Every structure is written in C-alpha cells, then in structure tokens.
Amino acid sequence: MSVVFAKRSAKDLIVGKIPFLIALAVLTLLPLLNVGGFWLDVLTKVNLFLLVTLAIDLYSGTTYYLNLGVSFTFGFAGYSLALLNVYYGIPTEYSMLLAIPISIFFSLAILLPSLKIRGVYFAILSLLVPIIFVGIVTAQPFSLYLGGEGGLRFKQLFLDFARSLPPGVRLTFLQYSYYYISLAAAVVGYVIAYKIGFSDFGFMLRAVGQDEELAEGTGINTLKVKVIGFLISSAYASVAGALYASMRPPVTVDLVVPANTLIPPLTSVIVGGLGTLIGPAIANYLLLLTYELLWGLIGRWRVIAYMLLLIIIITIKPQGIVFKAYVEARKFLRGVFSE
Amino acid sequence: MSEILGCEKVTKKFGGLTALNEVSLSVVKGEIFGIIGPNGSGKTTLLNVIAGLIRLDEGRILLDGRDITKLKPHERVKLGIARMFQGMRVFPYLPVYLNVELVARSIYGDVRLARARTSWALTMSGLLPEAGELPIRLTPYKLRMLEFARILVSNPKIALLDEPFAGLTPDEAEAMIGLIRKFNSLGVTFVIVEHKLRYLMRIANRVAVLNQGVKIAEGRPEDVVRNPQVIEVYLGVS
Amino acid sequence: MYVDIYKYILLFSIFHSSTYLTFSLGFSMLFGVAKIPNLAYGSLYILSAYVMYALTTYIGLEPLVAALVAILVAGLASLLIGEVVVKPGLKMPVSVFITTLSVAYIFEEFFRIEMGLRPITLPVYPGVTYVLGVPVSNHWFLILSASLLMFLSLTAFLKYAVLGRSIRAVAESWDESRRLGIDPLKVLRVAFFVAGVYAGATGVLLTPLKALTPTAGWGPLFTAFAIVALGGVGSVTGTLIASFIYGFFEQSMTYVLGSGVASISPLILIVLVLVFRPQGLMGRVE
Numbered sequence: 058m059s060v061v062f063a064k065r066s067a068k069d070l071i072v073g074k075i076p077f078l079i080a081l082a083v084l085t086l087l088p089l090l091n092v093g094g095f096w097l098d099v100l101t102k103v104n105l106f107l108l109v110t111l112a113i114d115l116y117s118g119t120t121y122y123l124n125l126g127v128s129f130t131f132g133f134a135g136y137s138l139a140l141l142n143v144y145y146g147i148p149t150e151y152s153m154l155l156a157i158p159i160s161i162f163f164s165l166a167i168l169l170p171s172l173k174i175r176g177v178y179f180a181i182l183s184l185l186v187p188i189i190f191v192g193i194v195t196a197q198p199f200s201l202y203l204g205g206e207g208g209l210r211f212k213q214l215f216l217d218f219a220r221s222l223p224p225g226v227r228l229t230f231l232q233y234s235y236y237y238i239s240l241a242a243a244v245v246g247y248v249i250a251y252k253i254g255f256s257d258f259g260f261m262l263r264a265v266g267q268d269e270e271l272a273e274g275t276g277i278n279t280l281k282v283k284v285i286g287f288l289i290s291s292a293y294a295s296v297a298g299a300l301y302a303s304m305r306p307p308v309t310v311d312l313v314v315p316a317n318t319l320i321p322p323l324t325s326v327i328v329g330g331l332g333t334l335i336g337p338a339i340a341n342y343l344l345l346l347t348y349e350l351l352w353g354l355i356g357r358w359r360v361i362a363y364m365l366l367l368i369i370i371i372t373i374k375p376q377g378i379v380f381k382a383y384v385e386a387r388k389f390l391r392g393v394f395s396e
Numbered sequence: 397m398s399e400i401l402g403c404e405k406v407t408k409k410f411g412g413l414t415a416l417n418e419v420s421l422s423v424v425k426g427e428i429f430g431i432i433g434p435n436g437s438g439k440t441t442l443l444n445v446i447a448g449l450i451r452l453d454e455g456r457i458l459l460d461g462r463d464i465t466k467l468k469p470h471e472r473v474k475l476g477i478a479r480m481f482q483g484m485r486v487f488p489y490l491p492v493y494l495n496v497e498l499v500a501r502s503i504y505g506d507v508r509l510a511r512a513r514t515s516w517a518l519t520m521s522g523l524l525p526e527a528g529e530l531p532i533r534l535t536p537y538k539l540r541m542l543e544f545a546r547i548l549v550s551n552p553k554i555a556l557l558d559e560p561f562a563g564l565t566p567d568e569a570e571a572m573i574g575l576i577r578k579f580n581s582l583g584v585t586f587v588i589v590e591h592k593l594r595y596l597m598r599i600a601n602r603v604a605v606l607n608q609g610v611k612i613a614e615g616r617p618e619d620v621v622r623n624p625q626v627i628e629v630y631l632g633v634s
Numbered sequence: 635m636y637v638d639i640y641k642y643i644l645l646f647s648i649f650h651s652s653t654y655l656t657f658s659l660g661f662s663m664l665f666g667v668a669k670i671p672n673l674a675y676g677s678l679y680i681l682s683a684y685v686m687y688a689l690t691t692y693i694g695l696e697p698l699v700a701a702l703v704a705i706l707v708a709g710l711a712s713l714l715i716g717e718v719v720v721k722p723g724l725k726m727p728v729s730v731f732i733t734t735l736s737v738a739y740i741f742e743e744f745f746r747i748e749m750g751l752r753p754i755t756l757p758v759y760p761g762v763t764y765v766l767g768v769p770v771s772n773h774w775f776l777i778l779s780a781s782l783l784m785f786l787s788l789t790a791f792l793k794y795a796v797l798g799r800s801i802r803a804v805a806e807s808w809d810e811s812r813r814l815g816i817d818p819l820k821v822l823r824v825a826f827f828v829a830g831v832y833a834g835a836t837g838v839l840l841t842p843l844k845a846l847t848p849t850a851g852w853g854p855l856f857t858a859f860a861i862v863a864l865g866g867v868g869s870v871t872g873t874l875i876a877s878f879i880y881g882f883f884e885q886s887m888t889y890v891l892g893s894g895v896a897s898i899s900p901l902i903l904i905v906l907v908l909v910f911r912p913q914g915l916m917g918r919v920e
Contacts, residue, residue, distance in 0.1 A: 117728075121728070123728055123731065170909045171905075171908070171909060174908060174909070177669070177670070177671065177727065178863065178908060180671075180731070181671065181859055181863055181908075182863075182905060182908045182909075184859075185856070185859070185860070185901050185904065185905055186905070188856055188898075188901060189898050189901050189902060189905070192895075192897060192898030192901070193895070193898060196892075196895040196897075196898065197892050197895065198892075198895070199895075257497070257498065257501045257507075260490060260494050260498055261498055261501075261502070263487070263489065263490060264487050264490065264498055267487045267488060267489055267490070268485060268486075268487060268488075270449060271481060271485045271486075271487065272487075272498075273449065273468075273469045273470060274447055274449055274469050274473075274479050274481065275473065275478075275479065275498075275499045275546055275550075276469075276470045276473030276474065276478075276499050276502045276503050276550060277470060277498060277499070277502045278468070278470045278502065279470070316739070320732075320735060320739075323731075323732060324732055327728060327729055327732050331728070357743075357747055358743075358747070360739060360740075360743040361739075361740050361743050361744060364736035364737070364739050364740045364743075365736075365740065367732065367733070367736050368719060368733050368736050368737070371723065371729045371732055371733050372718075372719065372722045372723065372729075372733065373722075375722070375723050375725070375726040375729045376726070
C-alpha cells in the first residue's frame with residue numbers, strides 16, 4: 058500500500074486517463090459487436106458489481122474496517138423495491154428510486170451503533186446482519202409477506218414499454234437498455250468514487266485506517282469521518298442493489314446471501330489493492346469475467362477452480378496484485394510517451 | 397500570571413491500577429512546563445487525559461478557565477491544545493504534506509487558509525523539500541519535525557510534547573530546543589513530558605514530578621532536583 | 635403422555651449447548667491464538683461427517699473406528715489449512731477472511747459435486763432413556779459425556795500442559811511469548827490441529843441426529859462466531875457460559891416463536907450484546 062499519491066503532473070493525469078478512456082470505449086462499443094445476450098447480461102451484472110466493489114473499497118479499503126454488511130444494504134434495496142411495488146403498487150421505475158434512500162437509512166440505522174466497535178468484532182457484527190436478514194426472510198411468519206424462498210415477483214424495469222414494441226425486439230431492447238444503464242451507473246460511480254477517494258475527505262478516511270488514535274488526537278473528528286464514509290458506501294451499495302433487483306425479478310434472499318453479493322466484490326477489492334480504487338475496479342472486471350468463462354471451460358468445477366485461483370493470488374501477493382501491475386503498466390506507458 | 401491550563405484532582409484508574417491519583421496542575425500562560433517521572437509514573441496518561449484521548453474517572457480539566465473535561469479530542473485541538481505523541485507517530489502511507497494538511501483541514505473550514513497554514517508550518521520546520529515524500533523515507537529528526545509541523549499548523553495556545561528529545565542526536569536536540577524556545581517566545585505555552593532530564597532542565601520554567609500516579613514535587617527545576625523525595629525516586633528506580 | 639414444557643426446554647438446551655460448546659471451544663482457541671477468525675472451520679464439521687459416512691458405508695468400518703479416523707482427518711485438514719492458507723496471510727487479516735472463506739466454498743462445492751444435495755446421516759447410538767419423564771435418545775447422552783470430557787481435557791491441557799500454557803501465552807501476546815522462547819508458529823500449528831479435532835468430533839457426534847448436507851457447515855460456524863463474540867475471544871469459561879446462554883435462548887425461542895425465527899433469535903441477542911459490550915461478556919477491556 059506504500060503508494061505516493063502526491064505530486065501528480067499533468068502528463069501523469071493524461072496517462073492515467075487514457076486507460077480509463079480505453080476501457081470506457083471498449084465497454085461502450087462492445088454490445089455493438091453482437092456479443093450475444095448471455096454476455097450482455099453478464100456484463101450488466103459486472104457493471105453493477107463495480108458499484109459494490111467501490112462501496113467496499115471506499116470504506117473498508119481506506120479505513121480497514123471490514124464492513125461485511127454491504128450485502129445486506131444491497132439486498133435490502135432490492136427488497137424495498139419489491140415491497141413498494143407489490144404492496145403499494147408503485148411501478149418499478151419509481152420504486153427503484155425510492156428504494157435507494159430507504160435502504161441507506163436502514164443500513165445506517167442498523168449498522169451505525171456498531172461503528173464504535175473496533176477491529177475484528179466489527180467485521181463479525183456486520184456479517185451477522187445479512188445472516189439475520191436471510192433468517193428473517195425465510196422464517197415462518199415473515200416469509201408469507203417477504204416471499205420466502207421463492208421471492209417477491211414484480212414487473213421488471215421498462216417491461217411495460219417493451220411490451221409496446223414489436224415482439225422480435227422486446228428482449229433485445231431490455232438487454233441493451235439495462236446494459237447501458239448499468240454502464241452509465243458504473244462510469245458515474247467510478248468517477249465520483251475517484252473524486253471522493255483522493256479528496257481531503259478520502260485521505261481522512263485513510264488517516265483513520267492508518268492510526269485512528271493519532272487521527273483523533275491531531276484534530277480529525279474520526280466518528281464524523283467514519284459515519285460519512287459509511288453513508289457514501291451504503292449509497293453505492295443501495296444504488297447497485299436497486300438497479301440489480303429492478304432488472305432481475307423476483308427478489309430473493311440470493312441478493313442478501315454474502316456468498317453471492319459480498320464475496321465477489323470483496324475479493325476484487327483485496328486482489329485489486331485496498332484503497333486504490335483503480336485496482337479493485339480492474340479486478341472486478343477481470344475476476345467476474347474469468348468466473349463466467351470458467352463455466353464454459355470446466356462446468357461445475359468452476360467454483361473450486363476459481364477459489365483455488367483466488368487463494369493462490371492472495372497468498373502470493375496479499376497486498377493486491379492488480380494495482381501493482383497497473384502501476385508498472387503506467388510506468389511503461391509513461392516511458393513510451395516521453396520518447 | 398494567568399492560568400492557561402488547569403488540572404483539578406485528576407484521577408484515572410485502569411482495572412485495579414491507579415494511573416493518576418488526584419493530580420492537580422496549574423500551567424501559566426507563556427511558560428514551558430515540564431513533567432518528569434520514572435517509567436510508568438503516569439506522565440503519558442496525564443497528557444492523554446489533557447488531550448482528551450482518555451476519559452477521566454474524577455476531576456476537571458480547564459483551558460483558559462473553561463471546563464473542557466467533557467470535550468472530545470478533536471474539539472480540544474480546535475480550542476488550541478495540540479499534542480505530539482510518543483515515538484514519532486505519523487500516518488505512514490500519506491505523504492508528508494498531507495500528514496500536516498489533514499490536521500489543518502479539520503481545524504480550518506477554508507481550504508485556502510488550510511493550504512497556506514500547511515506550507516507555512518512545513519517551511520518553519522524545514523520540511524518543504526520532502527513535502528511529497530512518504531514519512532518512511534524521513535530520518536528520525538525529520539519525523540520529529542513533521543510532528544512539530546503538525547502542532548504548528550493548528551496554531552495552538554498550548555502544545556503537549558511527549559518525549560520530544562527521544563531518539564535525537566545532541567545536535568538535533570539542540571535544534572529542537574531552539575524551535576521550542578522560538579515558538580515559546582511567540583506565545584505558545586509548552587507542556588513537555590520527558591524521561592531524560594538533561595534537556596528539559598535547561599528549558600523548563602517549572603517542573604512537576606510524578607511517581608506512581610501521584611505528584612510528589614513541583615517548582616523551579618533547580619529546586620526540584622534537590623528535593624530528597626525526587627532524588628529517592630530517581631535513584632531508587634534507575 | 636403430558637410432558638412439562640419447561641423440563642423439555644431445560645433438558646434439550648443442555649444437550650444442544652454441549653454440542654455448541656465442543657464446536658466453539660476449538661474456534662475460540664484458534665481465534666485467540668491467530669487473532670483471526672477461521673471461516674473454514676465449519677467445513678471441518680462436514681468433512682469429518684462425510685469421511686465417517688464414506689468409511690462406514692463404502693468400506694464397512696466399525697462406527698467407532700470410522701469416527702476416530704474421521705476426527706483425525708479433520709485435525710490434519712485443519713493443520714493443512716493453517717499451514718497453507720492462514721499462515722501466509724497473518725499480517726493481512728482481511729486476506730485471511732477471504733482465503734478461509736474460499737476454502738469453505740471449495741469444501742462445500744466438492745461435496746456438492748461428489749455427494750449431491752441429498753442429506754446423509756450416520757448411525758445413532760441406540761436406545762432411549764427417560765429423564766424427568768422426557769424421552770431422550772441415548773445418543774444425546776453420548777454427546778453430553780463426550781462434550782464434557784472434551785471440555786475438561788482442554789481446560790486441563792491449557793492449564794497444566796507445557797504446550798497448553800504456551801497456547802495461552804501466544805494468545806496473550808505474540809511478542810511476549812517470543813521473548814519467553816516460545817515459537818508462536820509452532821503453537822499455531824498445535825492450535826489448528828486441536829481445533830480441527832474438536833470440529834471433527836462435533837461433526838461425527840451431531841450428524842446422526844441432524845441430517846447433513848454440503849451447506850451444513852455454515853450454521854455451526856455462525857453459532858461459534860456468536861458464542862465467541864458473546865463469551866470473549868479465547869476465554870474457555872466465557873465460551874462455556876455463552877454456549878449455555880445461546881442454547882437456552884435458542885431452545886426457549888423455539889417453543890415460543892417456532893423453529894424458523896428461533897434459529898436467528900440468538901444472533902440478534904449477540905448483536906445487542908456486541909453493541910453494548912464490544913469485548914464480549916467475559917472479555918477484558920484492552
């Protein structure tokens with residue numbers, strides 16, 4: 058993590074923006090190459106998971122407070138959307154927007170008291186929250202209202218509009234519109250995350266992570282910094298959850314189960330390099346696409362292969378391999394540019 | 397002679413151990429006040445109590461006559477209490493200028509003012525050439541200077557230094573003394589905790605001696621070192 | 635026959651608690667020594683159960699022999715996990731979170747592929763005894779006595795054996811114990827093995843009464859988490875008390891609210907405890 062964030066010359070910024078612009082161009086043009094519905098769906102999901110990855114990196118990657126409750130926030134946004142839709146008849150397009158603040162509010166209300174807890178206990182406590190939520194949703198009296206294992210069904214995003222289109226293009230329209238919405242969310246999310254992560258506030262979060270007592274003793278209001286950081290992180294997870302759920306009904310506990318919506322982004326953050334934002338972002342695409350590719354190669358053994366790969370990467374380079382590789386690549390690029 | 401910092405019967409217990417037992421101090425505006433004592437005598441705990449990092453069991457802390465016992469550490473920094481920690485504590489993965497600027501940013505609302513104060517503090521402590529470096533690359537003396545810059549940037553009324561001479565060569569210690577004197581003459585009150593008496597005795601106006609959480613003596617340095625109780629504590633331990 | 639519900643709750647909370655105790659003891663000790671929760675701990679539970687199942691069904695080994703082999707396998711697997719996965723990441727707790735979690739998923743997937751989702755079960759110790767008028771399977775008494783034996787032997791081991799005392803020293807402080815001439819990594823190895831044995835023993839003891847699927851490791855893991863959070867990391871007495879609080883609370887909630895909500899009600903209790911007493915009930919303030 059020993060990274061000099063200071064002194065960025067104009068050329069550095071240009072070189073830094075080029076990979077970003079290339080990635081943006083590739084992701085924008087990719088659907089036009091007729092990649093097929095399956096990969097379009099996968100990429101949509103990966104785009105939205107970028108927001109979760111950033112949510113974890115912005116808070117846990119800088120403060121080293123491992124918030125495992127992110128999957129709760131993600132799933133809660135989905136459930137809020139579905140409940141507003143099913144019980145109050147609010148169309149998906151609007152309930153999606155309403156679900157975001159609701160989910161942020163509940164995440165804060167539930168996890169805020171735990172912010173004073175330090176170290177590994179915070180991680181344990183935050184992991185218990187999604188586990189409890191899964192238990193509540195599947196348990197007898199609540200499962201009747203929350204859909205239980207089968208989940209809550211509702212009309213997916215833009216379905217009414219798609220039905221007005223000729224039958225042949227309906228599915229294509231939905232897939233393409235979802236993809237570009239997810240891409241827009243990912244790009245805007247990334248740019249904002251970068252601005253926050255390397256602002257004075259972002260560095261205050263890092264200061265809290267590096268020496269909380271020192272931060273407090275030298276005048277930083279650590280509690281305020283942690284709460285705001287947590288709020289931003291929850292906002293990212295809520296937006297991702299609401300968008301994801303709106304595109305893939307029904308809403309089930311799969312959204313909250315840590316294995317589905319916490320482990321992949323958390324892995325990206327660690328493999329990518331804590332607090333570096335660009336590293337986790339790249340890792341998010343590399344790892345999740347690798348995971349899907351493995352499906353075609355070795356079928357049901359892919360989970361084991363993927364996990365083994367992860368263990369090897371993390372064991373060899375616990376400090377995050379992707380960011381290091383990125384820095385090397387940038388050095389190389391800078392060499393090319395200066396000649 | 398007006399009091400700037402007062403401790404009234406400050407008591408702090410950790411489990412069964414009494415770290416501070418009814419310690420009272422009165423620091424006068426503009427002086428250099430030393431706190432000495434053997435290891436484990438409660439010196440650092442006292443500084444932590446004044447800075448607000450440790451909650452009191454009993455007693456009060458006053459700044460300029462105002463009761464600040466219930467204030468949080470960052471609120472006390474805003475009121476003008478700055479703290480240098482023991483053992484060169486800095487944020488290891490933030491560049492030097494950010495180590496200072498973050499403090500300034502949390503004290504001054506205005507970004508430009510914070511930046512200006514930061515470059516002033518870095519200039520004063522001679523760190524401008526290393527502003528973009530990570531603290532890992534600094535020498536121990538430069539690290540101390542970084543901590544000093546962090547104190548200066550908050551424009552303090554009173555600065556709490558915990559063993560500022562530890563790990564410095566004699567020449568570097570002289571430079572540190574020069575800096576302390578300079579800012580003292582500019583109106584900053586200093587409270588200095590030190591285990592080694594050599595340097596402290598030269599600059600302190602008054603000294604308090606702690607032993608096992610109790611204040612056993614207070615007065616001018618030359619009087620205190622002749623106090624038989626102090627001699628016994630120091631000879632008995634070292 | 636009318637059975638007094640309070641007797642029922644009391645009896646079965648004792649029985650259940652004793653299994654929680656055995657399982658959590660290993661987890662707590664390991665947590666204390668390594669300072670990192672081992673999320674692969676639940677896989678050792680299913681591993682030993684599946685090994686015993688394979689040995690009794692396919693090879694036809696005596697249940698007792700098969701059980702001992704299965705427990706040993708769990709111990710060795712735990713040792714291996716410690717060596718290969720946990721040790722390289724000790725300085726980076728976050729990465730151990732991920733790697734041990736990955737190990738847990740590898741086990742789960744492996745058994746899902748090899749054994750399918752069909753629940754398996756193991757031979758029960760036969761017979762029923764009436765206690766206070768409540769019929770209780772003799773297997774519960776086997777579990778209770780085994781748990782007590784394991785609790786007492788671990789307590790004695792940590793208190794009197796040289797190795798046990800080194801475990802406590804390392805749990806206290808790695809640096810201090812190094813100064814005393816203890817090799818923390820060697821102690822860690824012992825802790826991993828012992829913890830594996832305890833998880834494995836719970837697996838072979840409890841599976842006869844509860845069907846086992848590849849995902850069955852998660853429940854006990856979270857229970858252990860909760861109990862350690864309640865009792866304080868590395869505290870044997872704390873684990874004992876917390877196990878019984880957990881078991882009693884869970885069993886009474888089962889009768890009040892039904893089994894669905896009851897399984898999560900202790901977790902809610904633990905969240906409340908953690909929020910108000912972050913160091914656990916028996917933990918010390920640092």
